[in-house]
Ligand SMILES: Nc1ncnc2c1ncn2[C@@H]1O[C@H](COP(=O)(O)OP(=O)(O)O)[C@@H](O)[C@H]1O
């Protein structure tokens with residue numbers, strides 16, 4: 505294995521940062537801002553950094569913690585304000601998970617690279633009006649910004665590896681908090697057990713986990729076809745092979761984890777999209793009810809807009 509991140513690998517950031525802070529204070533009297541402890545790290549449980557592999561994580565997570573406070577406008581009780589107020593975290597402030605999202609209906613959408621997660625999510629949104637959040641898209645948006653953090657993320661994705669959990673969970677939680685909807689499709693997440701634990705602690709557990717099952721030869725063919733138009737730097741043969749390995753090593757344990765919990769619905773992703781969608785519909789309606797369709801929402805909005813001003 506070796507390419508999956510672990511809770512310990514991400515915790516390493518905290519200890520590296522603490523070491524840097526101490527060094528700076530000792531040698532120059534310089535002061536680095538306090539770093540918020542990730543919600544799942546208990547005080548005093550951080551592990552020691554052991555190699556270069558950890559340095560990349562440290563740099564990337566350090567960048568995200570620094571930009572969090574700058575970009576989020578530091579809402580009360582958010583991870584951003586905890587940078588200023590010490591050890592309190594979102595989970596501590598709100599209890600287990602985010603209070604604002606406690607009533608949300610969450611569906612995780614998993615499957616190998618190219619299994620059709622995005623395709624099915626688009627169809628679900630059209631029919632049921634969920635908010636679709638793709639972890640990969642959120643990370644690619646960061647890359648597009650061209651920031652130091654974006655460059656770090658780009659390097660990790662090009663290698664077919666997983667971006668540190670604190671970064672992905674932060675991006676997802678912020679996107680969820682910005683939305684007024686209570687129903688979310690979280691696509692391409694969690695990619696490893698550690699991500700599932702962090703999300704469940706910071707936000708809440710999912711109602712349903714859909715797994716699109718597809719053999720590698722079919723996935724490869726689809727991805728190579730998609731590569732002609734996607735413009736994605738990770739849609740090349742070498743990176744695709746690495747992504748398959750990451751999926752088997754890191755994400756399949758997540759699939760098995762939710763299967764044991766009775767939350768998983770496994771759907772064959774081999775047939776054409778509309779056939780796959782028939783099974784998708786059944787899974788969604790069983791777990792979340794029919795919800796409010798997009799048409800119903802649009803209709804309601806048109807009535808509200810037509811009301812005369814008070
Ligand atoms: N059921 C399917 N049958 C054939 N091709 C599909 C199917 N679902 C998706 N595709 C195609 O496969 C490629 C990968 O689909 P996408 O939805 O981007 O996958 P993912 O989000 O899982 O990476 C796309 O080019 C898409 O058009």
Ligand SMILES: Nc1ccn([C@H]2C[C@H](O)[C@@H](COP(=O)(O)OP(=O)(O)O)O2)c(=O)n1
Pocket residue numbers: 615616617618621638639640641643661664665666667668672691692693694695699738747
């Ligand atoms: N939870 C996640 C989701 C995606 N990533 C990174 C690593 C993945 O190879 C890339 C692309 O993921 P995305 O879900 O967009 O695409 P594929 O399912 O691989 O086609 O993003 C991550 O590190 N953590």
